[in-house]
Amino acid sequence: MKKEKSQLNIEVLKNRIEKMNNEIVSWRRHFHQHGELSFQEFATSDFIEKQLESFGGLDISRPTKTGVIAKIIGEKPGRTIALRADIDALPMTELNDLPYASEIEGVMHSCGHDGHTAILLGIAKLFSEQKDQMSGTLVCIFQHAEELPPGGAVEMVKAGVMEGIDEIYGLHLSSSFPTGTFGIRSGFLTAATDRFDIEVIGQGGHSAMPETCVDPIVIGAQIISNLQTIVSRRIKGIEPAVLSVCQVEAGHAYNIIPNTMNITGSVRTFSQETRNNMAGMIKEISQGNASSYGADCKVSYELGYSSVVNDEELTENVEAVVEAWFGKESILAIDPVMPGEDFSAFTEATDCPGCFVEIGTANEVLGTTRPHHNPNYLMDEEGLYYGTSLFAGIVFDRLFTD
Numbered sequence: 207m208k209k210e211k212s213q214l215n216i217e218v219l220k221n222r223i224e225k226m227n228n229e230i231v232s233w234r235r236h237f238h239q240h241g242e243l244s245f246q247e248f249a250t251s252d253f254i255e256k257q258l259e260s261f262g263g264l265d266i267s268r269p270t271k272t273g274v275i276a277k278i279i280g281e282k283p284g285r286t287i288a289l290r291a292d293i294d295a296l297p298m299t300e301l302n303d304l305p306y307a308s309e310i311e312g313v314m315h316s317c318g319h320d321g322h323t324a325i326l327l328g329i330a331k332l333f334s335e336q337k338d339q340m341s342g343t344l345v346c347i348f349q350h351a352e353e354l355p356p357g358g359a360v361e362m363v364k365a366g367v368m369e370g371i372d373e374i375y376g377l378h379l380s381s382s383f384p385t386g387t388f389g390i391r392s393g394f395l396t397a398a399t400d401r402f403d404i405e406v407i408g409q410g411g412h413s414a415m416p417e418t419c420v421d422p423i424v425i426g427a428q429i430i431s432n433l434q435t436i437v438s439r440r441i442k443g444i445e446p447a448v449l450s451v452c453q454v455e456a457g458h459a460y461n462i463i464p465n466t467m468n469i470t471g472s473v474r475t476f477s478q479e480t481r482n483n484m485a486g487m488i489k490e491i492s493q494g495n496a497s498s499y500g501a502d503c504k505v506s507y508e509l510g511y512s513s514v515v516n517d518e519e520l521t522e523n524v525e526a527v528v529e530a531w532f533g534k535e536s537i538l539a540i541d542p543v544m545p546g547e548d549f550s551a552f553t554e555a556t557d558c559p560g561c562f563v564e565i566g567t568a569n570e571v572l573g574t575t576r577p578h579h580n581p582n583y584l585m586d587e588e589g590l591y592y593g594t595s596l597f598a599g600i601v602f603d604r605l606f607t608d
């Protein structure tokens with residue numbers, strides 16, 4: 207089949223994005239000044255909706271209280287692709303002295319979601335004017351509550367947002383990579399983060415007469431040590447996994463054996479198989495140890511976000527897009543990143559292939575190399591241009607090729 211690009215081309219698109227740049231930056235600064243916490247993004251979602259309405263020609267809906275969807279339906283048939291931006295801020299007070307610093311005490315966009323939202327608004331505006339040339343449908347997902355498990359993505363999926371979507375893409379601005387670079391990785395990109403809680407139930411009593419007690423502290427200490435054999439003895443050496451006990455609570459006096467001991471920790475895994483086996487192994491070790499000393503033991507295992515897994519074919523496509531726009535040297539082959547991401551909910555439950563890309567915003571001169579989730583986090587806003595270009599490149603590649 208002959209592939210033919212319509213009159214839009216990369217140069218034309220780059221030009222339009224450059225012209226929109228000031229507007230995208232001003233949206234980002236607006237969101238930055240008025241950040242809202244997860245599940246409370248009421249003013250943010252109203253602002254997004256108002257902007258989208260002003261572009262015209264969009265099919266706008268509110269599938270959740272603070273999430274917004276904008277569909278651009280092309281005049282020619284084709285696939286349906288979704289682009290996702292998360293819109294929430296974090297509970298911290300900004301320490302930067304910026305003209306557009308957060309005006310809200312205790313709330314700050316310190317993860318860059320203000321930038322993601324501005325980028326996706328730019329994309330909606332850009333392609334709202336191209337419906338006549340577009341083959342297929344573009345769905346812009348403005349997702350609430352990425353920062354707070356169980357997260358907004360799973361709510362949006364439950365509300366049916368993913369119905370009919372063939373591919374989904376997401377991005378994160380990142381101070382770990384230089385501005386102008388794109389961190390791309392096929393397969394596992396982020397770790398799954400789960401939590402476990404163990405309660406060892408013994409029998410308390412006098413410290414001088416342990417034979418009349420079932421000491422939960424001695425049992426708990428053995429459980430803690432033995433939990434470390436899960437990663438070292440029961441998981442393949444090539445399979446990354448971390449199990450950390452981070453909280454222990456028992457007793458209140460030097461001469462009283464307590465009734466119970468509580469042990470809490472976190473598990474990080476990449477593959478679904480390893481993740482699935484974790485709860486069972488933690489239970490086996492905890493309950494096995496406890497019962498061998500005549501104690502009871504309750505174990506709960508709470509699933510956090512799943513790993514983001516980038517589809518191989520989509521990732522190859524995205525690499526080709528970035529190469530065509532900015533050259534091969536702009537692509538960084540990155541290792542998996544440890545922060546969790548609920549983008550995984552969009553692909554996991556629906557089996558929809560996805561690709562998530564890290565967009566560099568680190569610039570030594572501007573001082574934008576500080577970590578995210580930091581009260582002094584700064585963004586190199588030039589990254590907005592590259593993020594918008596990535597999304598525009600994907601849309602052009604997937605919906606404008608006959």
Ligand code: NI
Nearest residue numbers: 317318319378
């Ligand atoms: Ni984030």
